[in-house]
């Protein structure tokens with residue numbers, strides 16, 4: 179099932195299938211491992227509901243949902 | 255002796271500073287990159303017959319044009335052409351770390367890989383075959399431990415070796431036939447037009463990635479439009495082949511290449527173990543506990559900084575008091591002793607009083623940062639900061655510290671990576687009512703609002719916060735328009751901070767404060783003293799002095815705010831030195847000494863209660879003290895922002911006090 183990254187529940191995992199948009203931020207995130215085919219997990223949501231903690235390429239990174247929504251994940 | 259110029263590069267948090275300190279010891283110089291707010295550390299050391307100069311490049315994940323740090327790093331590699339780049343790598347996080355390595359290879363850097371944090375890698379049960387990695391990349395790979403001297407000799411050996419005989423990495427990077435061909439094609443076009451000093455293949459890649467800086471460079475050249483239309487054509491073709499933009503195809507190709515490297519050179523366990531960090535985070539960023547824990551830690555930081563600091567502060571204060579009296583005693587009362595005692599000791603001493611709390615604060619911040627908690631604090635608070643003021647989660651910490659003292663508050667903005675976030679935070683931190691302003695409120699509240707002292711003072715603090723939020727919103731709509739710094743932040747694993755590391759950090763930052771802020775304060779103190787002592791023969795700081803006359807001249811400006819006499823004007827002028835000086839100036843001017851009911855009685859002749867409240871608001875908001883202004887100068891590395899701060903805070907203070915006084919009068923308060 180394909181979902182936007184910001185819609186994943188805490189603990190859900192999947193594989194990145196697409197990354198929408200253009201520009202520096204996207205390039206930057208791709209550099210941090212957000213490339214097609216990468217394993218990804220939404221670890222947890224911050225106490226106030228945003229941002230979220232993502233696990234990718236063996237490390238943790240936090241993103242706002244705003245940024246996460248451009249990434250589509252095939253949920254396992 | 256032969257010189258070798260090296261630079262340290264790597265992702266944030268991989269132990270780069272630790273290695274830098276280990277290599278250079280105390281022989282280092284901390285400054286800024288020219289024209290940037292990014293910190294630049296340089297140092298030198300001897301190894302055998304070599305004098306090795308080291309530059310610590312900013313911590314980066316990549317070399318795109320995303321942040322100033324990235325631009326600084328790649329410009330350095332292109333323009334300065336260091337002999338060797340030591341790429342420090344977190345062995346526990348090889349895959350992502352190698353992305354930077356690959357980008358530096360594209361840039362033609364002559365690299366030595368220093369694998370650090372090997373202990374954490376073995377905890378994760380990763381086994382890295384450095385020899386295989388070396389053979390695949392054509393780059394020497396050395397295992398080190400930055401925190402002790404493990405691998406130091408091997409590393410230095412490798413550095414000397416590749417400085418003599420640069421690595422041959424041509425054709426190591428393999429991005430697949432299709433991409434390589436088109437990079438090659440574009441590379442030839444770039445070469446025909448002999449563009450800039452950067453490697454042509456790198457320029458080709460950056461053009462394909464739509465890198466804005468490289469595009470700008472090319473646009474300016476004679477044949478620019480043609481080259482760019484070639485770029486467009488190739489991008490379009492790649493889109494047809496790969497079904498994605500060229501920059502995505504490149505990122506995929508790099509990670510693909512890295513995946514190949516990892517497969518050959520790393521043995522890893524089937525499943526990720528749940529790490530200690532994960533267990534800690536389950537508590538520390540927990541839905542219910544996250545915010546209480548954050549508040550508790552902030553409270554502790556604040557308490558430790560200011561309560562532990564207070565007695566030391568008193569010692570410094572007492573010392574300068576004693577020094578002043580002793581000098582006055584020896585030299586008698588003449589202009590020269592007044593210059594030394596009132597001018598220099600008063601001014602510089604007033605700033606050095608901050609040193610104990612600044613060192614403590616930096617110690618606390620280093621511990622929070624090195625342990626990994628700071629990133630969690632930002633994670634927990636981001637939504638709050640983002641919703642209310644459009645700022646980054648990390649801005650919360652400087653603002654809280656501002657309540658103690660704005661100087662460390664402003665210095666704490668260093669933890670913000672984004673320059674605009676940093677500037678904006680610096681501009682609003684001064685509205686957090688620092689502890690130096692409290693004596694002023696205490697005096698006025700006691701004199702005019704006996705029954706409601708606590709509430710009146712509390713309302714001033716709230717007023718400061720409201721103004722800060724409003725100004726942040728205004729700035730976001732005007733000078734920092736269009737900026738919406740995304741919140742992309744690594745949450746590094748928790749690590750036990752080392753005392754040595756924390757002390758080094760503390761010393762580096764604290765020393766800068768003493769050195770740079772000190773010199774500016776010194777100069778300004780002398781200026782103020784001169785103005786208060788001229789013309790010859792007047793009583794220091796009396797109405798007849800230049801300062802007194804200045805006060806008299808500007809006093810009418812304050813009339814609409816309810817305090818148009820010369821005494822408040824002069825005390826505000828002196829208050830710029832340090833805000834508590836407002837109180838002592840009233841003492842001097844009224845000739846009643848600093849404490850006791852004397853000042854209060856005298857104040858009643860000058861102020862009505864409404865005017866008193868308006869004055870308190872003005873003291874809260876107007877020009878932050880010299881130390882703060884000097885710190886902004888030092889942190890932004892320009893005069894633009896400190897001067898802007900002086901002007902805009904004064905305007906804001908005037909406007910707010912005007913509203914308070916005139917509005918209050920209309921409503922019938924007196």
Ligand SMILES: Nc1nc2c(ncn2[C@@H]2O[C@H](COP(=O)(O)OP(=O)(O)O)[C@@H](O)[C@H]2O)c(=O)[nH]1
Pocket residue numbers: 264265266267268269270271272273313370371373398399400401402624625749750751752755
């Ligand atoms: N165990 C261990 N910790 C290290 C080592 N090198 C650095 N650290 C710790 O890792 C953290 C980040 O190091 P730092 O040098 O500030 O990283 P930088 O951001 O790359 O400059 C600090 O808490 C260091 O004490 C190492 O070789 N072993």
